Amino acid sequence: MSGIGGIGGGAGGIQQIIALRQQMIARNDTLQQLHGSKGTEQAGGAGAAGAAGGIGGVQGAAQGFAATLDGALQGVNAVQAKAEAIGDAYQKGEVTDVAKVMLARQEAGVAFEATLQVRNKLLNAYQDIMRMGV
Incomplete structure (x- = not known):
């Protein structure tokens, strides 16, 4: 499934x-689970960057995340545009x-509500990261 962009009408969309x-x-x-096991990883000397394959692995994951997020936002935009078009046609x-x-x-x-919740979670995660001591 490719994010939210595949949402159609009817029961299939709800599913x-x-x-x-x-x-x-x-x-x-x-x-x-990863957050809970973070303390044991640091105590053992293996950090998240080492598990991800170094800096290159983190950058690749970030690009994949950005592309996924962009696709999801475009899908939400398409669903909203479709709803607006159907509303206009009804009028x-x-x-x-x-x-x-x-x-x-x-x-x-x-x-939109799902997108808003994801944004809130990302913002909270960012704030938690910025509060971490180095």
Whole structure:
């Protein structure tokens, strides 16, 4: 699955949202496990940079993360644009199915809310890193 960009209409879109939520929960659990084992790694002399293959490995991971984040943001933007287009079409009388309009707006709202939560988590992680002593 390629981020949030694959969200379509109907039950398939809701299933994809649920699947994305499960992926986010799994990644969060993994990050919490890594955070919990950080103290034992430092005591053993192996840091996260050594496990990632040095500075080059960290840069490659950062580029992959940036590309993934960019793709997800573009997907959210596309879902919001689709919802706006369907809303405009409804106002013009081109679309008569109110449920379709409401579903598109709900999908856009959920996608935005998920993006907002990810942003908040990233901001908290950044602030935690900046507070760390070297």
